[in-house]
Amino acid sequence: MRNLSIVSFAVLLLIVLSACSNSSSGAEDLTMPDNPEDIKADITVWAWALEANYLEKDVLPAFNKKYPNINVTVEHIGVDQVYQKVSAGLSSGGSGLPDVFQVENNRIHSFTSEFPDGLVNLSEMGYDDHVDEFSASKVEGLQDSKGNLMAAPRDLGPVGVIYRTDIFKEAGVDPESIETWDDYIAAGKKVTEQTGKAFLGMDNEGLFRIMLQQQGAYFFTEDGKLDLTSKEAEKAAGVIEKMRDAGLITYTNNWDGQVAAMKNGEVATHPGAVWWSGTMIEQMPELAGKWDMFRLPAFEKGGVRAANDGGSALAIPSSSDKKVAAYAFVEFATTDLDSQIKALTNRGLFPSLLKAYEEPAFTEDQKYFNNEPFFQKFADTVPDIQPVNHAPAELEVRSIMQSEFESFLLENKSAEKVLKDGQDQAQQQTGLEVSE
């Protein structure tokens, strides 16, 4: 009988204990020891999909040669779960968080604005020594307003137009001749007449984002105001409207639909990021040799022909009590040249470390891609990529614009109305000011 009261007391104790989280104090020594072997710790890393495989299989063996006494566990967790668990952990003062986690460029500011002290300032830990080794636009997107680096740059998603060489040949279109979006539309008309199929697939607002970035504009201005009805936005949406009205676009509904459209020859081109190569090689082996890329068409002759879509970084939560070991891992995984090459060759992840682009893996011809130096072509566009402001409200505005572009494609909404409605919605949702 008396045991019962002990049990109920224990349950009560458990609840009380689980309610208070044990946040660690910031009184730890953050200097990096000179000898890598002096760092002894067990750290946990959260990452998803290709990046998790990269960290575990490509980075760890080499990392442990240099740091034999750091024991790293990479946990493969889905992207949504990583964000949910991290935001829940940061909300509760840092309980249950790993020592390192993967975060995308477009998400980093929603964390830093929501939890200003949630992540370790990597500049303070000495990462600024490496900043010049990376593409400038990538690094800018990972800094807070004071120029502190909040996550270490990992991969990039330079954009180009991936196209079917055989279909172009058949229609008598020379990809070299496509320099502007108007050229692209003219080529599209030629190809669709020939094939009776579409020229490109769209399932969201991705192309619109790419076109904004090309012009150095984005959803947001530098100072974080909404900027959806800018001249640049009007130009971008106008071009997409021309494509739609010429019957070049097929609505592919979602990722899988986009993959299927490419695999089944429903589309001859795909303006997309370099990381599509991994999916294509994996899911469309029968199309080997038939794909290649040309640079993104410009808005005017001689205009910018580069943009970026996606890419992640590695961050350290402030709650980690093994910051030195975590930093050693993050630094190694992002700056070790051999690992960056393995990321590309084994996983199709395109590094942002500039030195990597000079390696044979980039310069050699790719069998799958028409025996051309496919990755080199993408690497050449990296210096032209314009930095953009991924403000904290990025995801909300994206999802608003995705809906707008769905009605643009499905219900023939006009480009002008898409921008106006999108802006109104976004203002209502985010409470942000609208740029004049």
Add this chain to the structure above:
Amino acid sequence: MLTNQSLRTGTKSSAVKKKERRQFITPKTAPYIFVAPAVLLFLGFMVYPILASLLLSFQTKVGGVYTFSGLDNYTRLFSDPLFYKSLGNTFIILLVQVPIMLFLAVVLAVFLNSTLLSMRGFYRVAFFTPAVTSLVAASVIFVLLLNKDYGLINYLLSLLGFDKVGWLTNSTWARVSLIAVTTWRWTGYNMVIILAGLQSIPHSLYEAASIDGASSVRKFFSITIPQLKPVLLFTFILSTIGSFQLFDEPYNLTGGGPNNATLTITYYLYNQGFEYFDFGYASAIAYVIVFFIAVLSWLQFRVVRDDS
């Protein structure tokens, strides 16, 4: 536990005290100790979050810190077109799907209750199965079946000479698909509840009606339906609550699209909370959902009471 005597004298001998301490568990206190774990868990994991989210719904985050902002979240909610759209979607499902489903459930239950049918056990299990299958697995299958270009359903339609239908890619059809899938899933569940209700109707009522010469249709409307009223009310309220909490199906089937045509109110809450980290606003949405469910349940109770 003061005894009368000690109350009168206002003192307690140490012997009595010792005895009381040793007798912490008495027949009087035992029940409380038995329910204590459940009550503590309920307080910790139900009552506390409910109150905390009520407080949260009056707060917004400024610079990473929650600050009290009065009714801001609620005023924002009532001028939010997407909130109205998701509420509208939810009501469409409620008004179209629930009557269809419950009608089907009653019809199936009556048939399965009939002694003329052989293999009744098999049918009951068969109709109930969807309610216990993994929703994600079922959704994956439906996504394949309903695929516009390669789905089995469109293949069969094309054999019959119809055009391909964008079951999940067209706003109207996506709603139809969503209603069809939720009906597939929950009809059997409600059927089982109604079946239990049917079996509690005294057989003598039917016998008496037969003697009076009532047809089976007449028996259905004059005996079965009135006798089922409390059970039907129960299923109605459950289904209403279910519709307001509909999330898994649109999440897995359509992602709320196309163009937010299948964005339900709970899905909108999820997006605000777990996609955009706006937990204050999400809590406000949650309380609006609570309000709607309460009002609708109360209305349904009233309607039934007025009848009797």
